[in-house]
Amino acid sequence: MKQLYLSIPLLCGMIMLPWLVQGQTPSDGIMMQKNQYCVVMLYEKSSFDQYWEGTLLRENATIETVHRHMVNGGLAIGFADWFNLLVNLPYVSTYSIQPNGGHFAGASGIQDLSIYLKAAIKDFEMESGTISILGTVGFSTPASDYLSDYRPYSLGFGANELSLRTILEYNNNKNWYLRGSLAYLFRGETKAERDYYYNNGSYYSFWMDVPNAWNYQAVAGAWLFDGSLQLEAQYTGIKSVSGDDIRPYNAAQPTNRVNNNTIGLFAHYHFPKPVGLGVVAYTSQTIAGRNSGKSFQIGGGLTYYFNL
Amino acid sequence: MKNNHWVIYFPAFALLTILLFSACDREIPIQADYTDYLYSSMDENGGNWVPVLLTSADEITIPVPEGVQSAGYQNELAEIRQLTQNLNGAQREAIGYWSNNPLLRWSEIALELVAKYNLIPGPNADGTYPLPNPADPSAIPNYPFAHPPYAVRALAYLSVAEFDGLISAWHYKYLYNRPAPGISDPQIIQAYIDNGLPSYPADGAVIAAAARDILTVMFPLEKDYLAEKAEEQMSSLKWAGVNVESDITAGAQIGEAIATIALARAKTDGMSKAQCPKTVSDSIKAAAVARFGWHWDNLEVPVRPVGLCPLFGQVKLWNVPTVEEVRPPLPPSPGSLEVEEDMDLLNYYADNMTTEWRATANFWQDGLGTYTPPGHWNRFAKEYTIKYKLNPIRTARLFAYLNMAMMDAGISCWDTKYYYHYPRPINLMPDYQTIAGTPNFPSYTSGHSVFSAAGAEILTYVFPEEGNLFRNWALEAAVSRVYGGIHWSFDAILGTEEGIACANYSLEVARVDGAD
Numbered sequence: 001m002k003q004l005y006l007s008i009p010l011l012c013g014m015i016m017l018p019w020l021v022q023g024q025t026p027s028d029g030i031m032m033q034k035n036q037y038c039v040v041m042l043y044e045k046s047s048f049d050q051y052w053e054g055t056l057l058r059e060n061a062t063i064e065t066v067h068r069h070m071v072n073g074g075l076a077i078g079f080a081d082w083f084n085l086l087v088n089l090p091y092v093s094t095y096s097i098q099p100n101g102g103h104f105a106g107a108s109g110i111q112d113l114s115i116y117l118k119a120a121i122k123d124f125e126m127e128s129g130t131i132s133i134l135g136t137v138g139f140s141t142p143a144s145d146y147l148s149d150y151r152p153y154s155l156g157f158g159a160n161e162l163s164l165r166t167i168l169e170y171n172n173n174k175n176w177y178l179r180g181s182l183a184y185l186f187r188g189e190t191k192a193e194r195d196y197y198y199n200n201g202s203y204y205s206f207w208m209d210v211p212n213a214w215n216y217q218a219v220a221g222a223w224l225f226d227g228s229l230q231l232e233a234q235y236t237g238i239k240s241v242s243g244d245d246i247r248p249y250n251a252a253q254p255t256n257r258v259n260n261n262t263i264g265l266f267a268h269y270h271f272p273k274p275v276g277l278g279v280v281a282y283t284s285q286t287i288a289g290r291n292s293g294k295s296f297q298i299g300g301g302l303t304y305y306f307n308l
Numbered sequence: 309m310k311n312n313h314w315v316i317y318f319p320a321f322a323l324l325t326i327l328l329f330s331a332c333d334r335e336i337p338i339q340a341d342y343t344d345y346l347y348s349s350m351d352e353n354g355g356n357w358v359p360v361l362l363t364s365a366d367e368i369t370i371p372v373p374e375g376v377q378s379a380g381y382q383n384e385l386a387e388i389r390q391l392t393q394n395l396n397g398a399q400r401e402a403i404g405y406w407s408n409n410p411l412l413r414w415s416e417i418a419l420e421l422v423a424k425y426n427l428i429p430g431p432n433a434d435g436t437y438p439l440p441n442p443a444d445p446s447a448i449p450n451y452p453f454a455h456p457p458y459a460v461r462a463l464a465y466l467s468v469a470e471f472d473g474l475i476s477a478w479h480y481k482y483l484y485n486r487p488a489p490g491i492s493d494p495q496i497i498q499a500y501i502d503n504g505l506p507s508y509p510a511d512g513a514v515i516a517a518a519a520r521d522i523l524t525v526m527f528p529l530e531k532d533y534l535a536e537k538a539e540e541q542m543s544s545l546k547w548a549g550v551n552v553e554s555d556i557t558a559g560a561q562i563g564e565a566i567a568t569i570a571l572a573r574a575k576t577d578g579m580s581k582a583q584c585p586k587t588v589s590d591s592i593k594a595a596a597v598a599r600f601g602w603h604w605d606n607l608e609v610p611v612r613p614v615g616l617c618p619l620f621g622q623v624k625l626w627n628v629p630t631v632e633e634v635r636p637p638l639p640p641s642p643g644s645l646e647v648e649e650d651m652d653l654l655n656y657y658a659d660n661m662t663t664e665w666r667a668t669a670n671f672w673q674d675g676l677g678t679y680t681p682p683g684h685w686n687r688f689a690k691e692y693t694i695k696y697k698l699n700p701i702r703t704a705r706l707f708a709y710l711n712m713a714m715m716d717a718g719i720s721c722w723d724t725k726y727y728y729h730y731p732r733p734i735n736l737m738p739d740y741q742t743i744a745g746t747p748n749f750p751s752y753t754s755g756h757s758v759f760s761a762a763g764a765e766i767l768t769y770v771f772p773e774e775g776n777l778f779r780n781w782a783l784e785a786a787v788s789r790v791y792g793g794i795h796w797s798f799d800a801i802l803g804t805e806e807g808i809a810c811a812n813y814s815l816e817v818a819r820v821d822g823a824d
Contacts (some may be wrong), residue, residue, distance in 0.1 A: 018604050060430075061609035101609030101736045105658065105741035145663050147670070150743075189334065193670035196687070198423040198677055200417065204687075205336045243705075249430030249451065 009178040027181040027217050029132055029169030030121045032078035036307050040074040042280070044299030051152070051252075051293045052260075054245035064100035066152050067292065069093050070111075072301075089143060092155040100171065107153045112161075114140035129172040136183075138163040149192035151252035152293065156191035158254060159210040175223040183215040185238075190254045194289065199244045199255045208254045211243035221266075234284070246291050256306040260289030268303070278303040330718055339416050344408040346502035351823070355479025358821040360626070360708060361569050365479035365510065368565040373484050376492045377505025378490040384552035385493045392496055392549040397759040402544040410512050410541055411470055411703050411813040414519040417537060418466055419679040419686060425454035427465035428676055428748070435610040436622040439583065439759040451469055452527065457620045458716045460682035461579060462526040462568045464626065464711040468561075469522050469570040471708035474515040474701040476562050481506040489549055499548035501647055503699070509558035510551040511700050516541040517563025518570075569671045577624040577669045582617040588625040589614040596729030602642055604750035610768035615749045620721025626712035629722035635811045636802040639728060639752045644738055648735050650796045655731050658792055661743065665791040667711065669744055672756060672788035673773065678721070681756050681785065682714045685763030688778070692771050705823055711768040713814035717807045724726030726804065733793055744792030751773045754795045757786035762814075769815055 001112040032038060049065040050057055072090040079085060095106030097168065116138040124131040140161045142148075148158025165183035195206045216239075221232035243257030264284030271277045281300040362368065374380045395403075398700070408412055429438050431448040438449055445451035452458055486508035490498040520538035524531050525725075542560065545551040551559070584592075593603045606612045620641045623632055628634055642645035659664060674681045689710050693703045730752035734740050747755075764782035767777035786804050789795035818824075 064609070099609065101607065103607065103741055103746060105743050147666065149670070189336070193667040194673060194678070195671070196423075196674075196679060196684070198420070202338055202420045202423060202679075204338065204340070207334065207336055209336060247427055247677060250427055268377050 004248040013015070016208070016269070027136075027165060027167060027179075027183070027219075029134055029171070029177070029179050030165055031081060031134070032084050032305070033081050034078050036078040036305060038074075038076040038303060038305035039168065040072070040076075040280075040301060040303050042070075042072040042074075042299055042301035044070045044072065044297065046295045046297035047284070048293035048295040052246075052289045052291060053248065055290050057294065061100060062102040063096050063117045063152060064102075065097045067095055067097065068295075070299075074201070076305075077083060084118040085115075085254075086118060088114040088116075088140075094153040096153075104153065107150060107155055109185055110144040111141040111142070111146065111153055112140045112153045116163075116168065129177075131172060132165040132167075132171070133168045135170070136163070136165040147193060148190040148210075149194070149197075151254075151256075154254075157187065159212045160188040162186040163215070165215075175227065176222050177219075177223075179217075179219040179221070181201065181217045185213045185215055187212050192254070198253070199253075209242075210254050211240035213240045213256055213258070214240050215239075228270045228272065230266075230268040234263065234264040234266060235261070236284070237261040243291070244284050252291060256291040258289075258291050260286050260292040262286045262295075265298075276305045278305075328388045335404065336578040337521045339405075339441075340412060340694060340696045342407060342412070343404060345694075345697050346501050347503050347505075348697040349699060349702065350505065350724075351478065351699060351701050352482050353822070355451040355482055356554050357475050357478075357701075357705070357816075358824050359475045360468045360712070361573065362472045362476065362566070367477050368476050368511055370480060373486050373554060373558070374485065374643035379505075380708060381492075381552070381554070384554060385496065386490055387494060388489045388546055388552055389496050391546050392499070396545055399547045403499045403548045406512070406541050406544045406548075406680050407546075408503070408550070409698070409700055410517050410695070410699060411707065412520075412693060413541075414470075414515060414523075415686055415690050415707065416464070416650055417519070417534075418463060418523060421523065421530055421750040422454045422459040422679060422683050423449065423454055425527060426459065426677055426680060428453060428455070428768070433633040437610075437612055441578070442528075442675060447649045448789050449553070450529060451595050454527075454680070455616055455681060456518065456680040456759065457582065457617050457718050457722060458579075458625075459578075459680040460711060460759065461574070461623070462523070463575050463682055463686055463707075464715040465570045466519060467480040467704065468626075469566045470515055471704040472485075472570075473562050473566040474511055474704045476566065477509050477514045477559060478509045478560070478701050480509055481511070484508050486555070487630075490554055496549045498550055498577050500550060506700075508549050508555045510550065510555040511559060512543075512545045513542050513559025514563040514566075515700070515704075517560040518567045519563075520562060521567035522570060525574070548804045553793055577676045578619070578622050582620040582623060584614065584619045585605055586613045588724070589618050591655050592618050592726050593729055596727070600641075600728065601636070602731060605735055606748055607746070608748070609735055612748050615726070616747065617653070617722060617749075618726045621685050621719055621726055623719050625719055627715050627817050628716040628720060628810050630815070631720050631756055634720045634806060634813075635724055636753055636806050637731070639730055639796075639798055639802070641684065642731060646798070647736070647796070650798070651733075651737055653797060654737070654790065654793055658741070658743075658793055660767045662793075666743060666783060668788045669792035672760075672785040673744055673792065674756070681759040682711070682786075683762070685710060685714060685760065685767070688763070688781075692767065692774060696771060702823070706766070706770045709769075709814050709818045710763060713762045713766045713811040716814065717758045717810040720806055720810050721753055721755050721803065722749075723754050725755075728752050730796075730799075733796065740793065741791030744789070744807055746794045751795055754786060754789045754799040755781075755803075756789050757795075757800045757803030758810070760785035761804040764805075765808055765811035766818075768817065796807035 070092045074088045077085045078125045082302040090111045092111045093108030118136045121133045146155040167181040171177045174301040215235045239259045240257040246252045262284045266282040268280045283298045286295045312577040440451035485506045488507045490496045491782040531554045732751045764778040767778045786800035
């Protein structure tokens with residue numbers, strides 16, 4: 001019963017990029033079955049010492065190397081074989097290594113609470129395998145009073161986000177799969193602590209518009225060792241549909257047009273005993289971007305699923 | 309499997325959620341929301357007020373206007389009649405935008421340019437720092453770097469030129485008493501509420517020409533943009549039916565003349581020498597070490613070799629006689645009990661940072677990329693001008709005294725900063741980290757405190773009912789720098805006193821200028 005054994009729906013694409021802060025994206029093609037539950041605890045760290053100021057890749061000794069650590073707790077519930085609920089709450093801390101020219105304090109705290117509804121929409125059985133169409137609707141909202149207008153140390157972009165995602169997955173009978181997903185992220189406004197800012201012109205308000213964005217992912221993966229090890233190579237991108245560029249040698253702000261592309265590897269191993277326990281590890285590197293850090297990221301953690 | 313149902317329900321649910329979500333987005337304002345209004349006074353004797361740069365209101369001369377029955381004037385009226393009866397959408401929008409107090413729009417334009425150019429040059433690859441070059445403004449980094457001293461000076465020249473220009477205009481308006489076009493020709497319907505202001509010369513054209521010419525020198529790369537704005541504003545006076553061509557020509561003549569006079573003062577006021585070379589900067593530092601035994605250092609990486617405008621303290625003052633008489637007393641020595649206690653205070657704020665302190669630090673930060681603290685107080689001046697419905701000449705007077713007082717305060721503050729050369733908190737506390745950016749100049753006194761106290765005093769003089777509010781804001785701006793971790797408490801306290809002392813010199817002049 002491979003499907004039950006491997007149902008860990010919460011992990012793929014859980015990439016938190018500094019300055020990007022795209023949040024958790026349940027973009028995998030796996031559904032949990034009815035009455036199945038899953039808890040996840042992850043630790044992740046990332047850092048960058050170069051970033052794109054607009055399209056210019058640069059260094060900046062004012063912030064030197066910016067580090068970001070995250071502890072993320074998640075829960076997934078199978079209400080039905082075709083309908084899952086996923087919940088996520090990360091704790092984030094950020095800082096620059098010493099010495100640096102800016103002497104800025106980092107930030108830490110609870111970031112955003114995310115809730116996703118995930119549905120299996122349609123399966124197409126074929127001789128070589130199965131094509132599945134899935135969809136998610138997600139909502140995330142800041143879960144503390146962190147300041148989004150404090151780049152690059154802010155914990156997140158500080159606005160509500162509604163995401164709509166479609167996932168298309170081909171599962172070959174020989175235990176490999178290909179997956180693509182495309183999401184549109186509707187992002188609201190974030191409240192700064194100043195009521196004037198420049199965004200290619202004056203804005204007289206505490207509110208900053210966080211650009212909406214497309215989020216896309218292409219994955220090739222395989223189930224190895226009788227399905228106990230899942231391996232994936234991932235290509236992930238985010239592309240804002242509006243926003244301004246970081247100005248020369250100036251701080252970033254939530255109104256920026258943030259784009260980036262990352263490549264990553266992901267592995268998830270399920271222990272034979274105790275049943276339900278798994279360990280996960282992943283890494284990624286930003287390879288292109290705009291108004292984004294060129295981050296290297298590594299993370300890992302434990303997963304445990306059970307039936308009630 | 310119930311998959312088939314989900315093909316319908318899931319997208320429907322998603323769409324509904326989007327609709328609910330997008331309804332929450334609001335329009336974010338990019339300018340003050342005001343329209344033409346009835347002035348709270350007319351100041352018919354405004355032509356007798358004492359100007360700042362002009363020796364008298366009639367120092368600038370304009371032609372005697374043609375009579376209302378003259379063929380020339382009748383032709384001008386015909387043009388206005390034709391224009392006002394055939395307005396297109398863009399022209400109506402321009403009328404609404406510029407309003408009958410266009411100085412406020414020029415203030416917004418000026419602040420936007422400050423924010424656009426308030427970018428500190430970054431280091432070159434070899435660790436040196438480039439400087440903007442006024443002789444080649446489009447070179448990288450662009451000229452100017454509109455930091456607070458640059459900004460307050462640009463705003464002061466802008467406002468003084470507008471004020472003197474309107475004193476001259478008011479003089480001729482009530483000398484010649486040419487009625488508004490709508491009075492001579494009832495077929496002309498004026499777009500703005502009628503204040504009964506004589507129309508020759510056009511006060512709006514004085515503002516347009518003066519603002520264009522001053523700001524073009526202050527922000528040379530914006531020459532075309534400013535010319536376009538001024539042309540639209542002058543045209544809008546015709547579209548609105550408030551001025552004829554000869555009104556506008558005469559107004560523009562005054563605006564250009566007073567801008568020339570103001571810019572001549574600017575050219576020789578010492579600002580071009582304020583960003584001195586490293587040798588001079590080093591000798592200023594050495595003098596402080598010899599006098600006091602301490603000095604401030606830039607801690608950026610790579611080190612910025614010269615602080616911001618070490619000689620801004622020598623720029624020509626408006627109303628304060630000399631910097632020496634407003635220079636605050638010696639600050640407590642590093643290592644003294646008072647400074648130790650301040651370190652404890654700063655550490656306490658940093659370790660127990662509340663949302664409220666953080667919000668105060670950020671609200672008043674007005675740092676790089678923004679309109680700066682003087683810009684913030686200009687914004688308040690605009691908002692209260694609208695609230696109290698000031699007429700154009702009284703508006704110009706407010707902005708002139710506000711920006712003269714703040715520029716004097718800034719000059720005094722910079723004199724204090726480089727005279728005492730006092731270290732910043734990060735200089736004396738090696739592991740200390742801040743939530744605000746530490747600026748590239750000495751600590752004592754706080755520029756925010758000095759600018760804000762001076763600004764609040766002028767606003768309180770003009771709007772006494774709001775005085776408590778303004779003065780509390782100034783205190784908040786001052787303490788915000790301590791919450792931000794970049795100033796000592798005595799920087800803020802003595803800076804506030806310094807700002808008040810500087811503003812008092814401007815108030816002495818204002819009280820006898822004939823407007824009260």
